Amino acid sequence: MRVFRWGSAFDAFRDLEREMDRLLHNVHMTHEGLRIGRPFPAVNIYELQDEFLLTAELPGTRVEDLDLSVSNGLLTIRGSRTTTAEVGDHEFRRSERPQGRWERSFQLPERVHDTAMFAELQNGVLLLHLPKAPSALARQIPVSDGSEALIEANVTPVPE
Amino acid sequence: MTESEPTVPSTMAAPRAEATATNLPQHWVCTPPIDIFETPEGLVLRADLPGVTAETLDLQVQDNKLTLLGRVVPQAPEGARLIHQEYHVGDYVRSFILSDDVDHDRITAKITNGVLDLLLPRTPKPEPRRIQVRAN
Numbered sequence: 645m646r647v648f649r650w651g652s653a654f655d656a657f658r659d660l661e662r663e664m665d666r667l668l669h670n671v672h673m674t675h676e677g678l679r680i681g682r683p684f685p686a687v688n689i690y691e692l693q694d695e696f697l698l699t700a701e702l703p704g705t706r707v708e709d710l711d712l713s714v715s716n717g718l719l720t721i722r723g724s725r726t727t728t729a730e731v732g733d734h735e736f737r738r739s740e741r742p743q744g745r746w747e748r749s750f751q752l753p754e755r756v757h758d759t760a761m762f763a764e765l766q767n768g769v770l771l772l773h774l775p776k777a778p779s780a781l782a783r784q785i786p787v788s789d790g791s792e793a794l795i796e797a798n799v800t801p802v803p804e
Numbered sequence: 805m806t807e808s809e810p811t812v813p814s815t816m817a818a819p820r821a822e823a824t825a826t827n828l829p830q831h832w833v834c835t836p837p838i839d840i841f842e843t844p845e846g847l848v849l850r851a852d853l854p855g856v857t858a859e860t861l862d863l864q865v866q867d868n869k870l871t872l873l874g875r876v877v878p879q880a881p882e883g884a885r886l887i888h889q890e891y892h893v894g895d896y897v898r899s900f901i902l903s904d905d906v907d908h909d910r911i912t913a914k915i916t917n918g919v920l921d922l923l924l925p926r927t928p929k930p931e932p933r934r935i936q937v938r939a940n
Contacts, residue, residue, distance in 0.1 A: 686891035690884035699879045701891060703852040703918035731841045740837035741852050768854035768918020769879055 684742050685721075685770075696756065696774040703768035704741075710765065712772065714758050720749045721770075755779070832894025836874070846906065846925040853896050854918040855879065861915055863922070865908055871899040872920070 685700040702710070704725050711722040724745040752758060756774045763772040839850045853861065856874035864871045874896035880886075902908065907927040914921050 683890060687888070688879070688886065688890060688893075689888040690880040691887050692881065692884050696887075697880055697884060701852075701854040701918075703854040704916075706917060735841045735843070736839065737842065737847070738838060738840040741839050741850065742837075765917075766855075767857050768852070771879065 683748065684746050685723075685748070687748070694776055696753075696776070698750075698770075698772040698774060700770040700772070701768065702765065702770050705765070705768065705770075707765050710770070712763055714752070714761065717752045717754070717758070718749055719752050720747065721772075722747045832892040833897050834892065834894045835898055836872075836896040838898065846923065849900070849920075849922040849924060851896075851898070851920040851922070852918065853915065853920050855893070856896065856915065856918060856920070858915050861913075861920065863913055865902070865911065868902050868904075869899055870902055870911075870922075871897070872922075873897050874920075 685702050687698060687700045690697040690699070700721070702723065702725075705723050709723050709725065711720075713720050713722075722745075725743055752774065755777050757777045758774075760775045761773060763770060765771075836851045836853050838852075839848075841848055841850075851872065853872075853874040855876035860875040860877075862873040862875075864873075876893055876895060879893055902924065905926050906924045910925045912923045
């Protein structure tokens with residue numbers, strides 16, 4: 645099931661898109677028409693001038709329950725949530741919140757500086773900053789006056 | 805406890821009409837997923853409200869209706885271009901009808917890591933009272 649796409653605006657991205665989403669079997673999806681069929685966690689990706697920003701909704705996830713890793717350009721986010729494990733099944737009147745272990749993987753575009761990535765977890769929202777590689781940033785190319793350069797070249801004595 | 809008349813359509817999110825009318829950025833309202841379970845003291849309602857803090861959460865009990873409204877701030881800085889979207893960032897609204905055995909005055913709430921824990925204690929049962937019977 646293809647759930648994740650790395651944007652679609654750039655042809656360069658299209659080649660790099662790869663979907664490796666995996667919902668582990670014990671992730672219990674919400675029901676009652678709330679968020680059926682959505683991958684967990686839901687992820688948004690933004691492009692800024694000098695970075696990509698991946699945001700994910702991870703309510704109830706603590707920093708120690710979260711594991712982010714990058715290997716060969718593949719970003720993997722893993723975590724778990726077992727906040728109601730202490731409650732017996734028969735005590736539930738309603739159960740809509742997903743629980744359990746989950747894992748999602750994304751192929752990073754080559755333009756990401758993968759050693760400079762950093763993440764914040766605030767109030768159940770993960771912000772993963774993916775700085776663009778220096779080569780991907782727009783660079784000014786200096787232009788000198790061509791005629792002067794030509795004259796200089798002409799007066800340079802040719803070594804004998 | 806039962807869920808009251810939905811104040812928003814039952815779909816996950818819907819743009820708020822008045823926001824679009826005044827040309828503001830489109831505003832979303834989401835129905836947060838909840839768990840409700842029983843404990844010896846009463847009921848616990850747990851809701852996923854990522855991005856909501858104690859300052860931006862508004863809980864109201866009026867008559868028997870409990871309404872939660874969680875406001876969120878945009879997660880991405882201004883000018884960010886959305887290139888992939890799986891969820892909408894929006895405020896959370898959901899309301900419930902409390903049953904009579906919930907002690908409204910002792911409801912407590914806390915929010916940690918974007919999860920609201922609402923404790924709804926039961927009204928203490930009145931002590932049995934013996935009625936003296938007098939013989940004429």
